[in-house]
Amino acid sequence: MSAVNAVGWRPEMGPAQHPEHESSPHLTASGDKGLMLEEPLIFELGRPGSTGVDIDAVDRAVSPALARFRRKAQAALPGLTEPEAVRHYTRLSRQNYAIDLGPFPLGSCTMKHNPRLNEKVARIAGFADLHPLAPQQTARGAYEVINQLAEWLITLTGMHGVAMSPKAGAHGELCGVLCIKAALEARGEDRKVMLVPESAHGTNPATAAFAGFSIENIPATAEGRVDLAALKARLGPDVAGVMITNPNTCGLFEREMKAICDAVHDAGGYVYCDGANFNAIVGKVRPGDLGVDAMHINLHKTFSTPHGGGGPGSGPVVLSEALSPFGPLPYTARMADGVVHLVEEEDAATMGHSQSFGRMAAFNGQMGMFTRALAYILSHGADGLRQVAEDAVLNANYVLRSLEGVLEAPFGKTGPCMHEALFSDENFPEGFSTLDVAKGLIDEGFHPMTVYFPLVVHGAMLIEPTETESKAGLDRFIASMRSLAARAKNADPSLKTAPHFAPRHRLDETQAARKPVLSWQGG
Numbered sequence: 001m002s003a004v005n006a007v008g009w010r011p012e013m014g015p016a017q018h019p020e021h022e023s024s025p026h027l028t029a030s031g032d033k034g035l036m037l038e039e040p041l042i043f044e045l046g047r048p049g050s051t052g053v054d055i056d057a058v059d060r061a062v063s064p065a066l067a068r069f070r071r072k073a074q075a076a077l078p079g080l081t082e083p084e085a086v087r088h089y090t091r092l093s094r095q096n097y098a099i100d101l102g103p104f105p106l107g108s109c110t111m112k113h114n115p116r117l118n119e120k121v122a123r124i125a126g127f128a129d130l131h132p133l134a135p136q137q138t139a140r141g142a143y144e145v146i147n148q149l150a151e152w153l154i155t156l157t158g159m160h161g162v163a164m165s166p167k168a169g170a171h172g173e174l175c176g177v178l179c180i181k182a183a184l185e186a187r188g189e190d191r192k193v194m195l196v197p198e199s200a201h202g203t204n205p206a207t208a209a210f211a212g213f214s215i216e217n218i219p220a221t222a223e224g225r226v227d228l229a230a231l232k233a234r235l236g237p238d239v240a241g242v243m244i245t246n247p248n249t250c251g252l253f254e255r256e257m258k259a260i261c262d263a264v265h266d267a268g269g270y271v272y273c274d275g276a277n278f279n280a281i282v283g284k285v286r287p288g289d290l291g292v293d294a295m296h297i298n299l300h301k302t303f304s305t306p307h308g309g310g311g312p313g314s315g316p317v318v319l320s321e322a323l324s325p326f327g328p329l330p331y332t333a334r335m336a337d338g339v340v341h342l343v344e345e346e347d348a349a350t351m352g353h354s355q356s357f358g359r360m361a362a363f364n365g366q367m368g369m370f371t372r373a374l375a376y377i378l379s380h381g382a383d384g385l386r387q388v389a390e391d392a393v394l395n396a397n398y399v400l401r402s403l404e405g406v407l408e409a410p411f412g413k414t415g416p417c418m419h420e421a422l423f424s425d426e427n428f429p430e431g432f433s434t435l436d437v438a439k440g441l442i443d444e445g446f447h448p449m450t451v452y453f454p455l456v457v458h459g460a461m462l463i464e465p466t467e468t469e470s471k472a473g474l475d476r477f478i479a480s481m482r483s484l485a486a487r488a489k490n491a492d493p494s495l496k497t498a499p500h501f502a503p504r505h506r507l508d509e510t511q512a513a514r515k516p517v518l519s520w521q522g523g
Contacts, residue, residue, distance in 0.1 A: 107462025
């Protein structure tokens with residue numbers, strides 16, 4: 001079979017055969033539209049025998065011992081010259097959206113500008129080329145960076161220590177939950193239930209279940225916050241703790257966080273706080289002061305390196321004094337002398353860390369993320385980090401108040417939001433939904449917001465502008481959202497087929513998910 005691209009067009013087809021020809025009377029013979037370049041699959045471009053390099057012929061004779069490893073058939077790899085390969089991937093890159101092109105209003109993701117200073121620091125020789133197996137005595141500078149960053153994280157959160165090795169948010173969640181599990185085992189208790197509020201991140205229940213806990217839901221109030229009475233009613237000797245996101249996925253601060261923590265502690269449990277939204281409170285609120293026992297911090301969100309591009313993440317976990325002895329090694333803690341010390345395996349027994357549950361990873365962590373985060377922190381300083389939170393909250397509330405007249409804001413009347421504004425498609429006519437607005441945003445030149453999450457809001461549209469967007473930039477985005485909301489409410493049929501100006505029109509996403517084409521066979 002011959003592969004086709006997303007709209008079913010092959011390079012050998014003329015414009016009359018192109019599936020979009022009827023709706024595009026000015027379609028060109030090449031398939032390109034000015035600088036909007038049509039790009040087929042790399043397998044369609046490739047030709048047998050083409051290559052970007054000349055390779056000398058080799059003796060195909062192999063020993064009997066190696067013969068069983070020989071391919072039974074030629075590898076189905078595309079054959080391209082070097083210019084063709086470079087042009088293919090460059091053309092694909094032009095069809096991508098990027099944080100350097102415009103805002104990424106993905107709620108709960110904190111996709112903000114990444115200062116180039118951070119990248120310059122991450123590329124300094126000695127950091128960029130540091131081998132994970134390098135002897136400790138040859139990497140003292142790297143250890144100092146890790147220790148300085150750890151001290152900042154401990155200070156900013158008001159916690160006792162931090163595990164720097166978790167590689168991402170979910171990895172950090174698992175680390176915190178394993179600390180809770182180890183602490184309970186040390187007490188000789190077999191508590192099997194982890195409480196997870198409706199407003200928590202979706203990874204929280206998955207992480208707790210992976211660690212062996214059963215999950216029970218705690219409902220939200222009409223204001224979108226944890227129902228404290230329901231939580232207290234469920235606490236008991238079988239409850240290991242609660243995993244709570246604060247600020248939560250509705251973009252709201254849990255005002256009763258201290259009371260929640262006190263109630264859980266009185267019942268013998270621990271409190272895990274999902275720190276993915278720390279960007280909204282950094283420099284303003286210390287989770288340790290509220291009674292939190294464990295919290296992961298997404299360095300690739302709060303401290304400036306946007307995720308979403310397939311690059312590395314980092315999810316250090318800060319722990320309270322109660323959970324600190326159980327943290328994974330290596331571990332960094334503020335000791336009795338008031339100084340932050342790095343605890344390795346050989347020092348665990350003498351430094352009060354003999355109850356560690358082990359290691360989360362083979363090595364210390366993601367060095368590139370550490371250098372970027374520390375550069376970001378040092379360039380901002382304590383006052384600058386506080387302004388990060390203030391500006392992020394200000395921008396989100398500007399979006400909330402600018403759109404609440406045209407989009408339903410389910411929690412808009414409960415007071416200001418935090419770092420993200422939440423809307424729904426409640427007032428749309430039948431047949432129109434959040435998906436249509438999201439697709440319309442692509443035509444407007446914006447990456448869509450987070451859609452259909454959190455699940456507690458029908459047709460959710462979760463918008464996080466972050467602190468790095470200017471008022472002028474927000475006004476452009478708001479104008480587009482107001483226009484799209486009006487089109488949806490007026491049942492504009494063209495919105496149902498958006499996007500119209502993107503490299504691809506609306507695709508059948510359900511079919512793509514259920515019957516993905518994962519391989520290509522030429523013929």
